[in-house]
Amino acid sequence: MKKHFLLPLLLSMFSSFALANEAELVLDQTKIPTDKASVLRGAEQVATVCGACHGLKYIQYRNLLELGVPKETVDAWRGDKPLNTAMQPQMAPADAQAAFGVVPPDLSLMAIAREGREHYLYSYLMGYKANEKGEIENRIFTVTKMPDILGISGAADDKQREEIGAKAKDITAFLNWAADPHGEDRKNLGIYVMIYLFIMTILLILWKKQIWRKVDEMGPV
Numbered sequence: 001m002k003k004h005f006l007l008p009l010l011l012s013m014f015s016s017f018a019l020a021n022e023a024e025l026v027l028d029q030t031k032i033p034t035d036k037a038s039v040l041r042g043a044e045q046v047a048t049v050c051g052a053c054h055g056l057k058y059i060q061y062r063n064l065l066e067l068g069v070p071k072e073t074v075d076a077w078r079g080d081k082p083l084n085t086a087m088q089p090q091m092a093p094a095d096a097q098a099a100f101g102v103v104p105p106d107l108s109l110m111a112i113a114r115e116g117r118e119h120y121l122y123s124y125l126m127g128y129k130a131n132e133k134g135e136i137e138n139r140i141f142t143v144t145k146m147p148d149i150l151g152i153s154g155a156a157d158d159k160q161r162e163e164i165g166a167k168a169k170d171i172t173a174f175l176n177w178a179a180d181p182h183g184e185d186r187k188n189l190g191i192y193v194m195i196y197l198f199i200m201t202i203l204l205i206l207w208k209k210q211i212w213r214k215v216d217e218m219g220p221v
Contacts, residue, residue, distance in 0.1 A: 025140065027116045028123040030165070032172050036068060042174025043069055045167060047077045047087070049149055050107065053096055056087040058108035059178050067177070100145040111175040118176045125168040128153040 033039075043064060046056075062083040064074050078085065089096070093103045114120040120140070127140040128148035136153050138144045148154075150168060155161040 027119045027140075028126060029119055030122060030169070032118045032122060032169055032176060034173060034176070038170050038173040039177045040068060040174075042170035042172070042177075043067065044073075045171045046107065046174050046178075050171065051077075051087065052090045053100075053104040053146075054107045055089040056108045056178055057106050059087050059181070060084055061087065063181060067181075102145050104146065107175055107178065109179050111172065111179040118172050121175060122168055122172045125150060125171060126152050126165060130154075 046054075047064075060083065061074050061078045061081065064077075065071060065083070074083075077087075081088070089104065091099075091104075097103050111118050111121050116123070124138065124140040124144075127138045128136055128150075129139060130153050131137050136148050138146075138148075150164045152161065152164045152168075155164055
């Protein structure tokens with residue numbers, strides 16, 4: 001009988017501990033840019049740096065052309081792959097498994113995969129530090145196998161940290177776009193729809209008043 005109560009108790013304790021750790025996690029709330037220049041710079045960082053290990057299975061090379069990346073740049077990134085091919089990592093999954101112990105995750109939806117969204121991603125990229133043993137660890141995701149690709153753990157001064165932070169913002173900006181490539185189009189369409197509905201509402205109110213004015217002029221039947 002005691003065994004039946006022990007497992008739920010242990011699971012409850014573990015869940016409470018996990019929730020406490022999650023609650024203690026403080027994310028950097030730095031504003032992530034959404035302008036096209038930042039997204040394009042981030043595309044280059046992701047394609048040339050992150051793309052060594054990570055892919056974006058929901059983003060095709062033709063989507064980069066639609067974003068505004070020059071065709072010669074896209075051609076250099078895709079090599080002999082067709083434009084309709086999804087962005088694949090340069091390293092084969094088996095090689096990545098051998099090198100890191102895990103296959104690096106796909107980045108297509110990474111910007112919305114965690115609570116905190118883009119702020120989680122930016123905090124993760126900027127979260128590397130050296131511990132008391134001189135080992136590099138990440139305060140956001142402590143079990144990560146990914147190395148400190150931007151070198152934030154070795155930043156010597158504020159200027160260097162600012163430069164690395166700018167790159168992290170650009171990468172986050174691009175991955176934010178990749179998670180929802182048509183998000184800005186929907187927002188713009190939404191503005192036009194709201195303007196249309198506002199105008200139609202005014203016209204319908206005026207029409208209603210005109211109809212009832214004529215009814216009132218006719219008097220009781």
